[in-house]
Amino acid sequence: LDLQKEYQRYRTQKGYLDKDVNEISFILDKENESGLITLDGTRSLSNKEVKANIELVHSQIRAKELKKTSLDSEISGLQEKLSSKEKELALLAEEINILSPLVKKGISPYTNFLNKKQAYIKVKSEINDIESSITLKKDDIELVVNDIEALNNELRLSLSKIISKNLQELEVVNSTLKVIEKQINEEDIYSPVDGVIYKINKSATTHGGVIQAADLLFEIKPKVRTMLADVKILPKYRDQIYVDEAVKLDVQSIIQPKIKSYNATIDNISPDSYEENTGGTIQRYYKVIIAFDVNEDDLRWLKPGMTVDASVITGKHSIMEYLLSPLMKGVDKAFSEPVNTKRLDTP
Template identity: 25%
Template sequence: KVIPSSQIQIIQSLDGGILQEIYVQEGGLVIKGQPLARIDDTRFRSDFDQQEQEVFGLQTNIIRMRTELDSIIISDMSSDWRQQVKITKQNLVFPQTIIDEEPELVKRQQEEYSIRLDNLSNQLEILVRQIQQRQQEIEELASRISTLTTSYQLVSRELELTRPLARKGIVPEVELLKLERTVNDIQGELQSVRLLRPKVKASMDEAILKRREAVFVYATDLRAQLNEMQTKLSRMNQAQKGAFDKVSKAVIASPVIGTIKKINFNTLGGVVQPGEEIMEIVPSEDKLLIETKITPKDIAFLHPGLPAIVKVTAYDFTRYGGLKGTVEHISADTSQDEEGNSFYIVKVRTQESSLMKDDGTQMPIIPGMLTSVDVITGKKSILEYILNPILRAKDTALRER
């Protein structure tokens, strides 16, 4: 008879669920990949859709953050504080698939992108005004120092010329005292202005540093958030693969070509437990494996590799012919049937898996069908068939047993 050459395939649902559809019947032929049954995927699809939303959110956040970082320029080479930090908005571009799937999400990210960079620009603009104000103050102090220095030089010269005249009584002493007081006042004011100038310069440098630090801290925090988002996205992608696998496995497909041997569930809406057996499939192959019984008296000249002809009892041999095969295995010892008859088990592998009608239609052969096998051990001519009985009689003539 025809036997399965590989083990019976047990069809299971890895995750279980509610049985929604059964597409096959017992005894039916199936091909590899053919849908057998369907598990309700509502729960799995809900999880997958939720994870897909999270993935889109993470992807758009990552794209926005990267574009923000590309819009921020920090230069260590320039001595001009204006060139050390720049904010140049880059175009925020999203994949078309995300734009089509989540237009509102894309819109929110675009708004957040503009708001965040605008806020940073406004923060930097305040510091720019402070720097420019300090620059103006420094320029005013420089001008004031120049004016006071000139005034001091002129009044000091006037004082030098007035002293001799005051000693001679030409100029009143009161006038001399006024000039001395004026010189002291100018000198004191000049000293105060000169002391104020470094303080204003230090205040300007501090504003420049704050401007640079504000951008540096912003970029550092943004990179940290970006790294965190990328880590989350990596984990979510793995989780989404698992969720997609559950959705895809809701439709249970045949792993092999074969015949449905048994279906364990017949009630739609029933609950299938994870790993529970749903049905069994007996595999079919391009080459069949035939198991036949050979009596001990016929075993002597048999060995693996001999050609054979397999006749399927379900199909008329004279009409459909048989299958060519090869002896593949001979059991090492005899077995006995229920009646006590001894036999060797011989397995024959066929070259084809089906018979063919005249019109080309295949006649399927499935495990369990009964067969008869003719093993070809050699060839004889017609003359040999005629002479063999005579030769055997000659060999045994005039002998006692």
């Protein structure tokens, strides 16, 4: 349960990181004709901190753009004024050129010529001042443009760092998820046959419960026609049975005195022995799984818990009395000597 919660937590974290990377990448890709990051896509941005930062930088850039617009307007006004002064200067220059020979001939008074000369110098000075103002304002515009680019680049760098950090976290999260998924898959329990759960071991559903070796997790009533049964044999008889060896089963009903025989085979023999306490005596045994096929009618009356007597084709093995159960649940039966003559006679 804790592992599942941990898995879901990392899955949720992965979802947030993936979404964050995709949304921020979209914002970085969306820029206006000036190459500036826009507010397009920020409304649906999940990361509120990033959204607030983008909006703050955008407001700063907007203020700089307004300042640039104001400077452009001032320059435009100065240029119009400059144009007017240049025309005025040209007229004064023309008047001076006309008055100069007239003054020399005594036709025009010198004071008039002098006034025009002073007016020319004044307008020339005003033109120089206007040109200086235009130059200064152009320098201010260049600084504002540089500030805008710096703010935009700083924002772009900040967003890129967030993406890089998220990608690094995603790599760790994905690696962790793979480990957890592997652990979850290893904890999955698979039934050897398809069926319906018939009974559940309480320890398997209790938090902190312990399942001992060879204990049942649950019992299943199979839907398939191949039945599996579990048999216990003494270690001293282990060398007398073999996988795929033919077995004859006599199934006895729990309620009715009904016995039916089936042809079966030994499907598996446990590599290790188990131990159980029988009447205060510790006894070891090997677990043998026997498989046999039944027809549709037999599925209706066969039930977990039926007693079965198993006989090897070459001789009677009454040591193989066990419960028929798809859960491979054995019963305590008395063990007797085997009479498998073919195996016993082999040197």
